[in-house]
Amino acid sequence: MLFTTSSGVEGADPVDAAPQCIExxxxxxxxxxxxLWFFAGTCFGSFSVAGMMAVLGYWPVFPFAGLEMVLLxxxxxxxxxxxxxxxxxxIYDRDVLVESCKGSECVRVVFxxxxxxxxxxxxxxxxxxxxxxxxxxxxxCEVGDFLTEEERRGLAARLNRLIGRINxxxxxx
Amino acid sequence: xxxxxxxxxxxxxxxxxxxxxxxxxxxxxxxxxWVYATNHKDIGTMYLVFAGLMFLIGGSFAMxxxxxxxxxxxxxxxxxxxxxxxxxxxxxxxxxxVMPAWTGLANWxxxxxxxxxxxALPRLNNLSFWILPFxxxxxxxxxFVPGGAPAGGWTLYAPLMVQTGDAFPxxxxxxxxxxxxxxxxxxxVIVTIMNMRAKGMGLLRMPLFVWTWFITAFLLIAAMxxxxxxxxxxxxxxYFGTTFFTATGGxxxxxxxxxxxxxxxxxxxxxxxxxxxxxSEIIPTFSRKPLFGYETMVYAxxxxxxxxxxxxxxxxxxxxxxLAGQLFFMLSTMLIAVPTGVKVFNWTATMYKGSLSFEPPMxxxxxxxxxxxxxxxxxxxxxxxxxxxxYHGTYFVVAHFHYVLVPGAIFAIIGAVYYWLPKxxxxxxxxxxxxxxxxxxxxxxxxxxxxxxxxxxxxMPRRIPDYAVQFTDWNMVSSIGGFAFGLSxxxxxxxxxxxxxxxEPATGRVWESAHGLxxxxxxxxxxxxxxxxxxxxxxxxxxxx
Numbered sequence: 001m002l003f004t005t006s007s008g009v010e011g012a013d014p015v016d017a018a019p020q021c022i023e024x025x026x027x028x029x030x031x032x033x034x035x036l037w038f039f040a041g042t043c044f045g046s047f048s049v050a051g052m053m054a055v056l057g058y059w060p061v062f063p064f065a066g067l068e069m070v071l072l073x074x075x076x077x078x079x080x081x082x083x084x085x086x087x088x089x090x091i092y093d094r095d096v097l098v099e100s101c102k103g104s105e106c107v108r109v110v111f112x113x114x115x116x117x118x119x120x121x122x123x124x125x126x127x128x129x130x131x132x133x134x135x136x137x138x139x140x141c142e143v144g145d146f147l148t149e150e151e152r153r154g155l156a157a158r159l160n161r162l163i164g165r166i167n168x169x170x171x172x173x
Numbered sequence: 174x175x176x177x178x179x180x181x182x183x184x185x186x187x188x189x190x191x192x193x194x195x196x197x198x199x200x201x202x203x204x205x206x207w208v209y210a211t212n213h214k215d216i217g218t219m220y221l222v223f224a225g226l227m228f229l230i231g232g233s234f235a236m237x238x239x240x241x242x243x244x245x246x247x248x249x250x251x252x253x254x255x256x257x258x259x260x261x262x263x264x265x266x267x268x269x270x271v272m273p274a275w276t277g278l279a280n281w282x283x284x285x286x287x288x289x290x291x292x293a294l295p296r297l298n299n300l301s302f303w304i305l306p307f308x309x310x311x312x313x314x315x316x317f318v319p320g321g322a323p324a325g326g327w328t329l330y331a332p333l334m335v336q337t338g339d340a341f342p343x344x345x346x347x348x349x350x351x352x353x354x355x356x357x358x359x360x361x362v363i364v365t366i367m368n369m370r371a372k373g374m375g376l377l378r379m380p381l382f383v384w385t386w387f388i389t390a391f392l393l394i395a396a397m398x399x400x401x402x403x404x405x406x407x408x409x410x411x412y413f414g415t416t417f418f419t420a421t422g423g424x425x426x427x428x429x430x431x432x433x434x435x436x437x438x439x440x441x442x443x444x445x446x447x448x449x450x451x452x453s454e455i456i457p458t459f460s461r462k463p464l465f466g467y468e469t470m471v472y473a474x475x476x477x478x479x480x481x482x483x484x485x486x487x488x489x490x491x492x493x494x495x496l497a498g499q500l501f502f503m504l505s506t507m508l509i510a511v512p513t514g515v516k517v518f519n520w521t522a523t524m525y526k527g528s529l530s531f532e533p534p535m536x537x538x539x540x541x542x543x544x545x546x547x548x549x550x551x552x553x554x555x556x557x558x559x560x561x562x563x564y565h566g567t568y569f570v571v572a573h574f575h576y577v578l579v580p581g582a583i584f585a586i587i588g589a590v591y592y593w594l595p596k597x598x599x600x601x602x603x604x605x606x607x608x609x610x611x612x613x614x615x616x617x618x619x620x621x622x623x624x625x626x627x628x629x630x631x632x633m634p635r636r637i638p639d640y641a642v643q644f645t646d647w648n649m650v651s652s653i654g655g656f657a658f659g660l661s662x663x664x665x666x667x668x669x670x671x672x673x674x675x676x677e678p679a680t681g682r683v684w685e686s687a688h689g690l691x692x693x694x695x696x697x698x699x700x701x702x703x704x705x706x707x708x709x710x711x712x713x714x715x716x717x718x
Contacts, residue, residue, distance in 0.1 A: 027289075027369065027371065027372065027706050028368050028369075029367065029369065029370035029371075029372070029374070030367045030368040034367075035367070035368075038367060042391070042394065045391075045395055046394060046395055046398065049395060049398075049399060049435075049482075050398060050399075050402075053399065053402065053432065056428070057417070058402060058403075058406065058417060058432060060402040060405045060406050060409070060417075061398055061399055061401070061402030061403070061432075062402070063402075064397075064398035064401040064402050064405075065398040065402075067398075068356055068360075068394060068397070068398050071356070071357075071360055072360050072363070072364075072394070075293070075294055075297070075360045075361070075363075075364045076364060076367075076368075078293075078294065079293045079294065079364045079367075079368045079369075080368065082368075148290050148291065148701055149701075150290075150700070150701040151290070151701075
């Protein structure tokens, strides 16, 4: 995961403190183009073998090769979908701005910092991940759904320190 | 307050997350931790424990074989059961012990070595493991059904295999499950390596264990559908009236051999390529030198992977392949000696003028180097068509592939466990006992398998429960070696358990010259290794090959 943090200058006046910005994005070492080439190459290899068998009359190899390539495509798609996620949490003196982007679609949610709360909701079952939300006035926004449990707990602790509890706005300086 | 607030922003993300690890290590406990496991380390541990169990069961089948062959005549078991033992021994060792052991090591090491927090698809990872206990329970249960366990050999040749009793569909289904598990594991490894590498971890910076597993995963993807198709055709020939391999219906039983070995030969490399990776990690550490020729190692591994698909018919020279075919497969097989020779040369060159020390992982790596090379040379002998006409179907072949797989793959697996166990557990094992384990294994594996070369050259056929009296002496020696080798392996779980219970604390780096990202983590490695990706400087320091 990529965490980029920018913060105020040490010793600056708290009133004019620069906003704290946390940008989170999954780490992806594979580009979409690279994945397509990779998948096409793997399909070529696998279907060449299966095709050769089918031509010789041993067609039952083909469905297994096809099934395997479908599975590989799914695995790549699931893994690549992560690269489209990007969330930027900017904590201003008065507001908390959460900008969530999936590809070109971005959603911005602004919470009053004074009333905003950070909550890490435990899942009903261990089979499911926990959920980290920022909420205020009946509105909520989930952040870091692509993080691991440990990372999510780390982010929750960090946001709690920056945003503070309800009615509490710690200085950003 | 200001200081407290500012601290997380000033602290590096990696430190922040590690602090959280220390404070709140909320791993699930009890049986849920294992049944619902998605953590790569937990799943890796389960794979390794499972492989160890299968090694013991498969090994006990081997003891039955060696006990029966201790002297000529029929002593302990009937011929059908003897053939079941050879078949089950192979299936358990190949699909139950060696392959899961490599997948376990891949699970433990690949995320740590590429700077990823986990495998790319953790739940798929859980599924791929949990298929295995069901597959092997099903296969094991064939021992108790009418007609007995499969006895046609792990090659499952048609039409022999089709004559199996009630165990036939169970065996086919079990093989399908093993294949599915392997494919899921391979896809996970590929996607993890492709998409989860930390920034700065370029392909040619990856440790060789990761590289060899990457190529192994491709071999699995290409080879496994062929096995699945082949066993499905056996099934339809038996139950649905098809005649893929039945000559009376226009089918071709020899084609089964072609199809099987098109899978089977890459399978041999699936078992051995990760061993090359392990040895390439261990030798530089205990030579205190970078690996000689890192890039040539990568290209040699890829070449071996490619060549493994164009040599299959060397298993079938005696079936009447046309002369041109025999020449092609003989020469292509001999060609494999070139990249393999590059590897052996590079390992030797790495040790040349190195400051060598002989801790247990290094001993097992050296044992691998010497004895795998013996297996490689006997493989070259078998590649020669005129010689193969003599050796085919004899104990020489048994000696050859056991030299490749036992002091080859299994020594590398044991060496890998001795190398990384302190990193995994945070504790050191008893080095003196592990050294004893090495020497006992090395002496007795040679007592076990080297005489089989003589038996084969003298004409003793494989897969027989009885033999002519002139083969008695070397069979007795081989059996004594077998029992002693089997007993000496009991040291291994003892050493591991003793380490986990009462081992001395290990340092983070464990071995002074170890390079790689996994050694930058504390020992024992945290439950989630790289919650934050490692810095490029750290990666550059780790990739000191």
